[in-house]
Amino acid sequence: MKAKHQRLVLALFAVAGIAGAGVLGASALRDEAAYFRTPVEIKGGKAVVGEPMRLGGMVASGSIARQSDGLTIRFVATDGKASVPVEYTGIVPDLFGEESGMVADGRMRADGTFVADRILAKHDERYMPPQMGDMPKNMKAPKA
Amino acid sequence: MHAYANPTRFLAIARPLTPWLLGVGLLLVLAGAWAGLTQVPGDYKQGETARILYVHVPAAWLGMGGWTSLALAGLIQLVWRHPLSGIAARAIAVPGMLFTALCLATGSIWGKPTWGTWWEWDGRMTSMLVLLFLYAGFIALTNGDASGGGGQRQGGSLSRGAAIYALVGAINIPIINRSVVWWNSLHQGPSITLRGSSIDNALLWPLGLTLLGFSLLFGAIVVMRMRRIIADNRVGARLRRLADDEGN
Numbered sequence: 001m002k003a004k005h006q007r008l009v010l011a012l013f014a015v016a017g018i019a020g021a022g023v024l025g026a027s028a029l030r031d032e033a034a035y036f037r038t039p040v041e042i043k044g045g046k047a048v049v050g051e052p053m054r055l056g057g058m059v060a061s062g063s064i065a066r067q068s069d070g071l072t073i074r075f076v077a078t079d080g081k082a083s084v085p086v087e088y089t090g091i092v093p094d095l096f097g098e099e100s101g102m103v104a105d106g107r108m109r110a111d112g113t114f115v116a117d118r119i120l121a122k123h124d125e126r127y128m129p130p131q132m133g134d135m136p137k138n139m140k141a142p143k144a
Numbered sequence: 145m146h147a148y149a150n151p152t153r154f155l156a157i158a159r160p161l162t163p164w165l166l167g168v169g170l171l172l173v174l175a176g177a178w179a180g181l182t183q184v185p186g187d188y189k190q191g192e193t194a195r196i197l198y199v200h201v202p203a204a205w206l207g208m209g210g211w212t213s214l215a216l217a218g219l220i221q222l223v224w225r226h227p228l229s230g231i232a233a234r235a236i237a238v239p240g241m242l243f244t245a246l247c248l249a250t251g252s253i254w255g256k257p258t259w260g261t262w263w264e265w266d267g268r269m270t271s272m273l274v275l276l277f278l279y280a281g282f283i284a285l286t287n288g289d290a291s292g293g294g295g296q297r298q299g300g301s302l303s304r305g306a307a308i309y310a311l312v313g314a315i316n317i318p319i320i321n322r323s324v325v326w327w328n329s330l331h332q333g334p335s336i337t338l339r340g341s342s343i344d345n346a347l348l349w350p351l352g353l354t355l356l357g358f359s360l361l362f363g364a365i366v367v368m369r370m371r372r373i374i375a376d377n378r379v380g381a382r383l384r385r386l387a388d389d390e391g392n
Protein backbone atom coordinates (compact mmCIF):
# COMPACT_ATOMS: atom_id res chain seq x y z
CA MET A 1 0.00 0.00 0.00
CA LYS A 2 1.41 3.33 -1.02
CA ALA A 3 1.57 6.13 1.53
CA LYS A 4 -0.97 8.05 -0.53
CA HIS A 5 -3.49 5.21 -0.24
CA GLN A 6 -2.83 4.84 3.45
CA ARG A 7 -3.63 8.51 3.94
CA LEU A 8 -6.77 8.17 1.80
CA VAL A 9 -8.07 5.23 3.87
CA LEU A 10 -7.24 7.06 7.09
CA ALA A 11 -8.97 10.23 5.92
CA LEU A 12 -12.06 8.31 4.80
CA PHE A 13 -12.28 6.51 8.15
CA ALA A 14 -11.95 9.85 9.93
CA VAL A 15 -14.66 11.44 7.76
CA ALA A 16 -16.97 8.45 8.35
CA GLY A 17 -16.33 8.76 12.08
CA ILE A 18 -17.10 12.47 12.09
CA ALA A 19 -20.26 11.93 10.03
CA GLY A 20 -21.38 9.15 12.38
CA ALA A 21 -20.79 11.36 15.41
CA GLY A 22 -22.72 14.15 13.74
CA VAL A 23 -25.69 11.94 12.94
CA LEU A 24 -25.72 10.51 16.48
CA GLY A 25 -25.55 14.00 17.95
CA ALA A 26 -28.28 15.33 15.68
CA SER A 27 -30.61 12.41 16.37
CA ALA A 28 -30.05 12.74 20.11
CA LEU A 29 -30.93 16.40 19.81
CA ARG A 30 -33.94 15.67 17.63
CA ASP A 31 -36.53 16.58 20.21
CA GLU A 32 -34.59 19.11 22.23
CA ALA A 33 -33.46 21.25 19.29
CA ALA A 34 -37.06 21.79 18.19
CA TYR A 35 -37.90 25.47 18.09
CA PHE A 36 -41.49 24.91 19.21
CA ARG A 37 -43.94 22.26 20.38
CA THR A 38 -46.89 21.24 18.24
CA PRO A 39 -50.47 20.86 19.55
CA VAL A 40 -50.29 17.06 19.31
CA GLU A 41 -47.17 17.06 21.52
CA ILE A 42 -48.97 19.22 24.07
CA LYS A 43 -51.96 16.85 24.11
CA GLY A 44 -49.43 14.04 24.55
CA GLY A 45 -48.37 15.58 27.86
CA LYS A 46 -45.28 17.56 26.79
CA ALA A 47 -46.50 20.77 28.38
CA VAL A 48 -46.33 21.64 32.08
CA VAL A 49 -48.93 24.17 33.21
CA GLY A 50 -47.32 27.54 33.94
CA GLU A 51 -43.92 26.69 32.48
CA PRO A 52 -42.63 28.95 29.66
CA MET A 53 -42.68 27.26 26.26
CA ARG A 54 -43.25 27.83 22.60
CA LEU A 55 -46.23 26.58 20.63
CA GLY A 56 -46.29 26.37 16.85
CA GLY A 57 -49.10 25.51 14.48
CA MET A 58 -51.56 26.64 11.86
CA VAL A 59 -54.22 29.17 12.80
CA ALA A 60 -57.47 27.27 12.26
CA SER A 61 -59.80 28.65 9.62
CA GLY A 62 -62.42 30.99 11.03
CA SER A 63 -61.08 30.75 14.56
CA ILE A 64 -59.67 34.25 15.15
CA ALA A 65 -62.01 36.15 17.48
CA ARG A 66 -61.22 39.64 18.74
CA GLN A 67 -62.34 40.23 22.29
CA SER A 68 -64.33 43.24 23.42
CA ASP A 69 -61.26 45.09 24.77
CA GLY A 70 -60.09 45.42 21.15
CA LEU A 71 -56.58 44.15 21.89
CA THR A 72 -57.01 40.56 22.96
CA ILE A 73 -57.50 37.87 20.35
CA ARG A 74 -58.39 34.24 20.74
CA PHE A 75 -57.78 31.63 18.09
CA VAL A 76 -57.17 27.91 17.70
CA ALA A 77 -53.71 26.57 16.80
CA THR A 78 -53.80 23.22 15.04
CA ASP A 79 -51.42 20.73 13.45
CA GLY A 80 -54.14 18.67 11.81
CA LYS A 81 -54.12 16.06 14.58
CA ALA A 82 -54.83 18.16 17.64
CA SER A 83 -55.63 21.76 18.45
CA VAL A 84 -55.00 24.17 21.30
CA PRO A 85 -56.88 27.41 22.01
CA VAL A 86 -54.58 30.43 22.26
CA GLU A 87 -55.12 33.81 23.86
CA TYR A 88 -52.95 36.82 23.13
CA THR A 89 -53.06 40.51 24.00
CA GLY A 90 -51.06 42.76 21.72
CA ILE A 91 -50.15 43.48 18.12
CA VAL A 92 -49.61 40.55 15.76
CA PRO A 93 -47.23 40.59 12.74
CA ASP A 94 -48.76 41.57 9.37
CA LEU A 95 -48.48 38.03 8.06
CA PHE A 96 -50.40 36.53 10.96
CA GLY A 97 -53.71 35.20 9.69
CA GLU A 98 -56.05 32.25 9.41
CA GLU A 99 -54.77 29.16 7.63
CA SER A 100 -51.17 30.22 8.00
CA GLY A 101 -48.44 29.26 10.42
CA MET A 102 -47.60 30.99 13.68
CA VAL A 103 -45.28 30.48 16.64
CA ALA A 104 -46.27 31.74 20.09
CA ASP A 105 -44.15 32.25 23.23
CA GLY A 106 -46.10 31.77 26.44
CA ARG A 107 -47.41 29.18 28.85
CA MET A 108 -50.30 26.78 29.31
CA ARG A 109 -53.05 27.78 31.70
CA ALA A 110 -54.72 25.14 33.87
CA ASP A 111 -57.89 25.33 31.75
CA GLY A 112 -56.01 24.15 28.65
CA THR A 113 -55.68 27.56 26.99
CA PHE A 114 -52.24 28.69 25.85
CA VAL A 115 -51.58 32.26 26.95
CA ALA A 116 -49.09 33.92 24.59
CA ASP A 117 -46.73 36.81 25.44
CA ARG A 118 -45.48 37.12 21.88
CA ILE A 119 -46.59 35.87 18.47
CA LEU A 120 -44.46 35.36 15.37
CA ALA A 121 -45.81 34.58 11.91
CA LYS A 122 -44.29 31.57 10.19
CA HIS A 123 -44.01 31.69 6.44
CA ASP A 124 -44.26 28.54 4.35
CA GLU A 125 -42.09 27.53 1.41
CA ARG A 126 -44.57 28.61 -1.29
CA TYR A 127 -43.95 31.78 -3.27
CA MET A 128 -46.37 32.89 -5.99
CA PRO A 129 -47.75 35.99 -7.69
CA PRO A 130 -50.75 37.73 -6.04
CA GLN A 131 -53.31 36.64 -8.65
CA MET A 132 -52.47 33.00 -7.93
CA GLY A 133 -52.88 33.53 -4.21
CA ASP A 134 -56.61 33.96 -4.74
CA MET A 135 -56.96 30.67 -6.57
CA PRO A 136 -58.50 27.68 -4.83
CA LYS A 137 -56.06 25.82 -2.60
CA ASN A 138 -55.93 22.65 -4.70
CA MET A 139 -54.73 24.59 -7.75
CA LYS A 140 -51.76 26.14 -6.02
CA ALA A 141 -48.27 24.73 -6.31
CA PRO A 142 -48.04 21.37 -4.55
CA LYS A 143 -46.65 21.44 -1.04
CA ALA A 144 -43.09 20.10 -1.15
CA MET B 145 -4.68 15.61 -11.24
CA HIS B 146 -1.18 16.91 -10.76
CA ALA B 147 -1.13 18.43 -14.24
CA TYR B 148 -2.12 21.78 -12.71
CA ALA B 149 0.03 21.38 -9.62
CA ASN B 150 2.52 23.67 -11.28
CA PRO B 151 1.44 27.25 -10.42
CA THR B 152 2.74 28.52 -13.77
CA ARG B 153 0.35 26.23 -15.62
CA PHE B 154 -2.48 27.22 -13.28
CA LEU B 155 -1.73 30.91 -13.85
CA ALA B 156 -1.78 30.46 -17.63
CA ILE B 157 -5.45 29.49 -17.29
CA ALA B 158 -6.37 31.68 -14.31
CA ARG B 159 -5.15 34.96 -15.81
CA PRO B 160 -7.40 35.03 -18.90
CA LEU B 161 -10.26 33.43 -16.91
CA THR B 162 -10.45 36.17 -14.26
CA PRO B 163 -11.97 39.02 -16.34
CA TRP B 164 -14.54 36.65 -17.86
CA LEU B 165 -15.71 35.33 -14.48
CA LEU B 166 -15.83 38.85 -13.09
CA GLY B 167 -17.52 40.46 -16.12
CA VAL B 168 -20.14 37.80 -16.82
CA GLY B 169 -20.82 37.41 -13.10
CA LEU B 170 -21.41 41.15 -12.64
CA LEU B 171 -23.66 41.31 -15.72
CA LEU B 172 -25.78 38.38 -14.53
CA VAL B 173 -26.11 39.79 -11.01
CA LEU B 174 -27.16 43.19 -12.40
CA ALA B 175 -29.63 41.54 -14.81
CA GLY B 176 -31.01 39.38 -11.99
CA ALA B 177 -31.35 42.39 -9.69
CA TRP B 178 -33.13 44.38 -12.39
CA ALA B 179 -35.48 41.48 -13.19
CA GLY B 180 -36.08 40.67 -9.54
CA LEU B 181 -36.88 44.27 -8.63
CA THR B 182 -38.90 45.35 -11.65
CA GLN B 183 -39.96 42.46 -13.88
CA VAL B 184 -41.65 40.03 -11.50
CA PRO B 185 -44.64 40.49 -9.20
CA GLY B 186 -44.29 40.45 -5.43
CA ASP B 187 -45.39 37.41 -3.46
CA TYR B 188 -49.15 36.93 -2.84
CA LYS B 189 -48.65 37.11 0.90
CA GLN B 190 -45.34 38.82 1.70
CA GLY B 191 -45.61 41.41 -1.06
CA GLU B 192 -42.37 43.20 -1.96
CA THR B 193 -40.39 41.73 0.92
CA ALA B 194 -40.08 38.42 -0.92
CA ARG B 195 -37.70 39.98 -3.45
CA ILE B 196 -34.80 39.69 -1.00
CA LEU B 197 -34.66 35.98 -1.86
CA TYR B 198 -32.73 36.84 -5.06
CA VAL B 199 -29.78 37.76 -2.82
CA HIS B 200 -30.50 35.62 0.23
CA VAL B 201 -30.70 32.26 -1.56
CA PRO B 202 -27.46 32.63 -3.60
CA ALA B 203 -25.67 33.89 -0.45
CA ALA B 204 -26.80 30.84 1.53
CA TRP B 205 -25.90 28.54 -1.34
CA LEU B 206 -22.39 30.01 -1.68
CA GLY B 207 -21.77 30.09 2.07
CA MET B 208 -22.49 26.36 2.26
CA GLY B 209 -20.95 25.50 -1.12
CA GLY B 210 -17.84 27.43 -0.07
CA TRP B 211 -17.26 25.26 2.98
CA THR B 212 -17.97 22.09 0.98
CA SER B 213 -15.23 22.97 -1.52
CA LEU B 214 -12.94 24.14 1.29
CA ALA B 215 -13.32 20.74 2.99
CA LEU B 216 -12.69 18.92 -0.30
CA ALA B 217 -9.54 20.99 -0.81
CA GLY B 218 -8.47 20.06 2.73
CA LEU B 219 -9.01 16.36 1.95
CA ILE B 220 -7.06 16.62 -1.31
CA GLN B 221 -4.19 18.30 0.49
CA LEU B 222 -4.17 15.69 3.28
CA VAL B 223 -4.25 12.70 0.92
CA TRP B 224 -2.60 13.73 -2.34
CA ARG B 225 -0.51 16.69 -1.09
CA HIS B 226 -1.67 18.64 -4.12
CA PRO B 227 0.18 21.98 -3.86
CA LEU B 228 -2.71 24.12 -5.16
CA SER B 229 -5.38 22.65 -2.88
CA GLY B 230 -4.15 24.45 0.22
CA ILE B 231 -3.98 27.70 -1.72
CA ALA B 232 -7.54 27.10 -2.97
CA ALA B 233 -8.84 26.42 0.54
CA ARG B 234 -7.31 29.64 1.86
CA ALA B 235 -8.67 31.57 -1.13
CA ILE B 236 -12.21 30.22 -0.61
CA ALA B 237 -12.44 31.07 3.10
CA VAL B 238 -12.83 34.86 2.77
CA PRO B 239 -15.62 35.01 0.13
CA GLY B 240 -17.28 32.03 1.86
CA MET B 241 -17.44 33.95 5.10
CA LEU B 242 -18.58 37.10 3.28
CA PHE B 243 -21.55 35.32 1.65
CA THR B 244 -22.47 33.58 4.91
CA ALA B 245 -22.60 36.98 6.60
CA LEU B 246 -24.67 38.34 3.69
CA CYS B 247 -27.08 35.42 4.07
CA LEU B 248 -27.52 36.08 7.80
CA ALA B 249 -27.96 39.83 7.25
CA THR B 250 -30.53 39.52 4.45
CA GLY B 251 -32.36 36.82 6.40
CA SER B 252 -32.58 39.10 9.40
CA ILE B 253 -33.85 42.03 7.30
CA TRP B 254 -36.50 39.71 5.83
CA GLY B 255 -37.36 38.14 9.17
CA LYS B 256 -38.44 41.38 10.84
CA PRO B 257 -41.36 42.19 8.48
CA THR B 258 -42.24 38.55 7.81
CA TRP B 259 -41.93 36.75 11.13
CA GLY B 260 -41.92 39.80 13.38
CA THR B 261 -38.39 39.27 14.73
CA TRP B 262 -34.81 40.03 13.67
CA TRP B 263 -33.35 36.89 15.15
CA GLU B 264 -34.51 33.66 16.75
CA TRP B 265 -32.40 30.73 17.90
CA ASP B 266 -34.01 28.15 15.65
CA GLY B 267 -32.08 25.29 14.05
CA ARG B 268 -31.49 26.94 10.67
CA MET B 269 -30.34 30.32 11.98
CA THR B 270 -28.15 28.86 14.71
CA SER B 271 -26.38 26.38 12.42
CA MET B 272 -25.76 29.13 9.83
CA LEU B 273 -24.24 31.33 12.55
CA VAL B 274 -22.00 28.40 13.50
CA LEU B 275 -20.85 28.28 9.86
CA LEU B 276 -19.85 31.96 10.08
CA PHE B 277 -17.77 31.21 13.19
CA LEU B 278 -16.21 28.16 11.49
CA TYR B 279 -15.03 30.40 8.63
CA ALA B 280 -13.60 32.91 11.12
CA GLY B 281 -11.75 30.11 12.90
CA PHE B 282 -10.34 28.74 9.66
CA ILE B 283 -9.11 32.18 8.55
CA ALA B 284 -7.46 32.78 11.93
CA LEU B 285 -5.87 29.31 11.85
CA THR B 286 -4.42 29.69 8.34
CA ASN B 287 -3.22 33.25 9.03
CA GLY B 288 -1.43 31.91 12.08
CA ASP B 289 0.15 29.18 9.92
CA ALA B 290 1.38 31.70 7.39
CA SER B 291 2.76 34.28 9.77
CA GLY B 292 4.89 32.39 12.19
CA GLY B 293 4.76 29.57 14.67
CA GLY B 294 6.47 26.94 12.61
CA GLY B 295 7.68 29.56 10.15
CA GLN B 296 6.41 30.23 6.64
CA ARG B 297 4.53 27.25 5.20
CA GLN B 298 5.99 25.92 2.01
CA GLY B 299 4.06 27.14 -1.04
CA GLY B 300 0.98 28.37 0.83
CA SER B 301 -0.25 24.91 1.82
CA LEU B 302 -2.43 24.28 4.86
CA SER B 303 -1.08 22.93 8.10
CA ARG B 304 -2.41 19.47 8.94
CA GLY B 305 -4.45 21.02 11.73
CA ALA B 306 -6.17 23.47 9.37
CA ALA B 307 -6.94 20.70 6.86
CA ILE B 308 -8.47 18.50 9.58
CA TYR B 309 -10.43 21.49 10.90
CA ALA B 310 -11.87 21.98 7.38
CA LEU B 311 -12.99 18.34 7.29
CA VAL B 312 -14.51 18.37 10.77
CA GLY B 313 -16.36 21.61 10.03
CA ALA B 314 -18.00 19.95 7.02
CA ILE B 315 -20.36 18.07 9.35
CA ASN B 316 -22.20 21.37 9.83
CA ILE B 317 -23.19 21.53 6.14
CA PRO B 318 -25.73 18.65 6.13
CA ILE B 319 -26.96 19.92 9.51
CA ILE B 320 -27.74 23.35 8.00
CA ASN B 321 -29.39 21.70 5.03
CA ARG B 322 -31.55 19.34 7.10
CA SER B 323 -32.18 21.68 10.05
CA VAL B 324 -35.62 22.69 8.79
CA VAL B 325 -36.58 19.05 8.16
CA TRP B 326 -35.27 17.37 11.32
CA TRP B 327 -36.45 19.98 13.78
CA ASN B 328 -39.52 22.14 13.55
CA SER B 329 -38.18 25.63 13.05
CA LEU B 330 -39.29 29.17 12.42
CA HIS B 331 -37.53 29.14 9.06
CA GLN B 332 -39.70 27.57 6.36
CA GLY B 333 -38.88 24.23 4.78
CA PRO B 334 -36.94 23.95 1.52
CA SER B 335 -38.67 25.59 -1.46
CA ILE B 336 -36.44 24.08 -4.11
CA THR B 337 -36.00 20.32 -3.86
CA LEU B 338 -35.17 17.53 -6.29
CA ARG B 339 -38.91 17.12 -6.85
CA GLY B 340 -39.33 20.68 -8.07
CA SER B 341 -39.88 24.16 -6.77
CA SER B 342 -42.69 25.57 -4.68
CA ILE B 343 -41.63 29.03 -5.84
CA ASP B 344 -43.86 29.78 -8.81
CA ASN B 345 -42.06 30.08 -12.16
CA ALA B 346 -43.22 33.69 -12.48
CA LEU B 347 -41.06 34.53 -9.44
CA LEU B 348 -38.35 31.92 -9.88
CA TRP B 349 -36.48 32.87 -13.04
CA PRO B 350 -34.49 35.91 -11.75
CA LEU B 351 -33.13 33.61 -9.05
CA GLY B 352 -31.43 31.58 -11.79
CA LEU B 353 -29.65 34.73 -12.99
CA THR B 354 -28.45 35.85 -9.56
CA LEU B 355 -27.52 32.29 -8.51
CA LEU B 356 -25.27 31.85 -11.54
CA GLY B 357 -24.04 35.46 -11.36
CA PHE B 358 -23.03 35.34 -7.68
CA SER B 359 -21.42 31.91 -8.25
CA LEU B 360 -19.26 33.34 -11.06
CA LEU B 361 -18.34 36.33 -8.86
CA PHE B 362 -17.41 33.89 -6.10
CA GLY B 363 -15.24 32.00 -8.59
CA ALA B 364 -13.61 35.27 -9.69
CA ILE B 365 -12.77 36.21 -6.10
CA VAL B 366 -11.31 32.74 -5.45
CA VAL B 367 -9.13 32.83 -8.60
CA MET B 368 -7.92 36.36 -7.82
CA ARG B 369 -7.07 35.40 -4.24
CA MET B 370 -5.26 32.25 -5.41
CA ARG B 371 -3.19 34.36 -7.80
CA ARG B 372 -2.38 36.73 -4.96
CA ILE B 373 -1.29 33.92 -2.62
CA ILE B 374 0.91 32.44 -5.37
CA ALA B 375 2.46 35.88 -6.01
CA ASP B 376 3.08 36.32 -2.27
CA ASN B 377 4.80 32.95 -2.14
CA ARG B 378 7.05 33.87 -5.05
CA VAL B 379 8.00 37.18 -3.47
CA GLY B 380 8.73 35.39 -0.20
CA ALA B 381 10.86 32.76 -1.93
CA ARG B 382 12.81 35.36 -3.87
CA LEU B 383 13.46 37.48 -0.75
CA ARG B 384 14.74 34.40 1.08
CA ARG B 385 17.09 33.59 -1.82
CA LEU B 386 18.36 37.18 -1.83
CA ALA B 387 18.94 37.09 1.91
CA ASP B 388 20.80 33.80 1.56
CA ASP B 389 23.00 35.23 -1.20
CA GLU B 390 23.88 38.25 0.90
CA GLY B 391 24.64 36.02 3.84
CA ASN B 392 27.24 34.08 1.90
